[in-house]
Amino acid sequence: MTKSLSRRALLRNAAAATAASTLGAPMIWAQNIKDITLRQFGTGVSNLNAVADKVKEDLGFTLEMTALDSDSVTQRAATQPDSFDIADIEYWICKKVWPTGNLQAMDVSRIANYDKIVGIFKDGKLGPDSEIAQGTAPHSVGFIEEPGATGFAAEQTNWMTLIPTIYNADTLGIRPDLIGRPVESWAELLNPEFKGRASILDISSIGIMDMAMVCEAMGEIAYGNKGNMTREEIDKTIAIFSEAKRNGQFRAFWKSFDESVNLMASGEVVIQSMWSPAITAVKTRGIDCVYQP
Incomplete structure (x- = not known):
């Protein structure tokens, strides 16, 4: 009877064979690494x-x-x-x-x-x-x-379940050369001064947290637990950002790493929620960009 092997089973067998070889056990290579x-x-x-x-x-x-x-x-x-x-x-x-x-x-x-x-x-x-x-x-x-x-x-x-390999805290990325003044609060993301030049990520599980940081910094909402919001807190958070969107606050919403880099590097956006490696990617293009403390 022939038994088929899945790709993962073959990889596990290859790994087992490698381990055996370090112990000096006799083996026959089925596949070169x-x-x-x-x-x-x-x-x-x-x-x-x-x-x-x-x-x-x-x-x-x-x-x-x-x-x-x-x-x-x-x-x-x-x-x-x-x-x-x-x-x-x-x-x-x-x-x-x-x-x-x-x-x-x-x-x-x-x-x-x-x-x-x-x-x-x-x-x-x-x-x-x-x-x-x-x-x-x-x-x-x-x-x-x-x-x-x-x-x-x-x-x-x-x-x-997982081994941590990358660790950072999400915060605001800014273009200090285009803003020209200190930025010290999440509330700045909805500052009318940056109308049409702000962005936030379109990843619901993370974006809602960034939105909550903004609303809390503005003094609009005091959350019991941002990670387990009440229905009232969710509705009020979404209402605040929906109004900002209707008023043209956002240039765009980004879903991928590269989108966030390109928006900032092009100067279309001067302030946005951002990830640390994306800041570095902008800097490698010779552009002034800050991961705001």
């Missing part, structure tokens, strides 16, 4: 050609990288499990896609630098007295009880 291609996808923040080049140089195999916007990453991880080997996803996305059973947990004992991962990703606290973050705190979706579980564990276990 140079012929292996791992298919990875994620957002433009992390899908950098330099990473794939370094993987090829140091490890010998090919890393095929695909950059998508966050919503498309979510959809692909949830609906196309046979289209990838590595999913580079954000923690809020993990909450949406892990229950599908499409992702495989990692054995903590095999993560060499596990002890160096900071507490935010393990118990929700950077220090003993830290408050646990609002929203999808990473540790709350970071572990499962056992392989195959589609729900999350309440505390650290031996099975980790």
Whole structure:
């Protein structure tokens, strides 16, 4: 009887063979590592050609990288499990896609630098007295009880869902050369001074948080928990930004990393919610751009 093997099963077998070879066990190579291609996808923040080049140089195999916007990453991880080997996803996305059973947990004992991962990703606290973050705190979706579980564990276990690779705090990106004065508040995003030259990201799970930061800074709404808003808080937040949109406050809304870079680099936008690597990408073009504290 012939039993077919999935791509992932073949890759697992190849990995097992590699481990065996380090122990000196006899083996027959079914595939040269140079012929292996791992298919990875994620957002433009992390899908950098330099990473794939370094993987090829140091490890010998090919890393095929695909950059998508966050919503498309979510959809692909949830609906196309046979289209990838590595999913580079954000923690809020993990909450949406892990229950599908499409992702495989990692054995903590095999993560060499596990002890160096900071507490935010393990118990929700950077220090003993830290408050646990609002929203999808990473540790709350970071572990499962056992392989195959589609729900999350309440505390650290031996099975980790994600390994953190990129860490930043979203804030405003600005063009100081075009603004000409200090910007010190999220409220500036809706300042009429920047009418038609502001932007915000069109990724609902993140954008709503940035919108809440603006509304709170304006003194319009005092949220109980931005990560678990009441219906009244949601309605009022959306109403404030809908009015701003009707009044022409926004030049555009961006969904992808590259869109945010191009809007800022072109000068069409002078203030927008932005990610740290996007600021760096603008700076590499010789353009003054600041990740606003």
